[in-house]
Amino acid sequence: MLLADAGNVHFVTQSGLTLGSVLAIVCSWERNKSILLAIIAGLFSWLYVIYFALTRRPGETKP
Template sequence: MDNKKASAGITFGCALAIAISWSAWHSIWWSILHGFLGWIYVIYYAIQYM
């Protein structure tokens, strides 16, 4: 059961990173890269731009 929660959190982090990246840069390549980074990019974006 814990593996499902962790997997859902990782998946959500990747989707959130892709959405933020697309809205900020409008580039599929940046979106792919930031999707791989996941929560790291989300936290970076929150600190840097908010």
């Protein structure tokens, strides 16, 4: 029996920021101190996080 056949159709919506977007925004802000670049990084989310991880500078790592 399909869920739609039972008449119980549920729509799940997601609002807000995802974990990848938050990480990208924080990483971008720490590196650039620019709101515009932080917004752009948030749109690219995980792609920017991976880029940031691959291009970290020595001062951006824990001592």
